[in-house]
Amino acid sequence: MLNIVVLVSGGGSNLQALIDAQKDGILKSGKIVKVIADREAYAKTRAEENNIPFEQVIRKDYSNKEDFCDELASRIEKENADLIVLAGFLSILTEKFTKKFENKIINVHPSLIPSFCGDGMYGLKVHEAALNKGVKVTGATVHFVNAITDGGAIILQKAVELKNEDTPEMLQKRVMREAEWKILPLACEYFCSGKLEIDGKVVKIKEN
Numbered sequence: 001m002l003n004i005v006v007l008v009s010g011g012g013s014n015l016q017a018l019i020d021a022q023k024d025g026i027l028k029s030g031k032i033v034k035v036i037a038d039r040e041a042y043a044k045t046r047a048e049e050n051n052i053p054f055e056q057v058i059r060k061d062y063s064n065k066e067d068f069c070d071e072l073a074s075r076i077e078k079e080n081a082d083l084i085v086l087a088g089f090l091s092i093l094t095e096k097f098t099k100k101f102e103n104k105i106i107n108v109h110p111s112l113i114p115s116f117c118g119d120g121m122y123g124l125k126v127h128e129a130a131l132n133k134g135v136k137v138t139g140a141t142v143h144f145v146n147a148i149t150d151g152g153a154i155i156l157q158k159a160v161e162l163k164n165e166d167t168p169e170m171l172q173k174r175v176m177r178e179a180e181w182k183i184l185p186l187a188c189e190y191f192c193s194g195k196l197e198i199d200g201k202v203v204k205i206k207e208n
């Protein structure tokens with residue numbers, strides 16, 4: 001059983017999807033051993049209600065991202081983490097941090113990368129951009145994290161169709177429900193059960 005540390009900044013619905021997947025036996029090769037938030041977040045309540053140890057490393061208590069990331073790294077190392085999941089985590093990580101945990105950090109992004117991603121593309125902005133472009137299909141991507149924002153190797157993607165009446169808020173909810181909450185737990189299980197093969201910049205999923 002691998003140790004998973006989940007980093008959060010907000011509502012924690014992706015954290016909840018991981019907790020539910022653990023209960024349902026979808027995520028069975030890894031266990032969430034700690035949730036760490038970088039600010040006050042409702043995700044704390046979700047962790048506590050499910051008896052998962054919770055800590056805060058408050059980003060604004062640090063004058064620079066280097067010191068913040070060093071503290072975060074030391075907390076993660078204490079947990080003997082095998083996998084670090086960014087589940088709506090908004091702080092920018094340093095290159096030192098991403099190198100230290102190379103191929104061990106995964107993120108969920110609410111679009112089909114390489115569309116609507118990169119610096120400044122988070123939250124509703126992603127869905128606004130998809131609506132403004134008039135794409136007919138968007139979705140979510142789970143990918144490894146490296147020093148380039150949303151630039152690491154893609155693990156899983158799931159498409160979601162747009163509707164004429166969509167607002168950014170409606171699209172955000174549907175992408176979460178139909179894509180993010182499904183592929184994030186699945187990607188974690190694939191990682192923890194050794195099904196991911198990283199071949200350069202490309203991830204392949206081993207078949208049984």
Ligand code: GRF
Binds near residue numbers: 012015108109
């Ligand atoms: C999600 O849309 C996720 O893709 C993005 O931030 C949002 C977090 O939502 N990275 P939650 O905190 O998991 O509810």
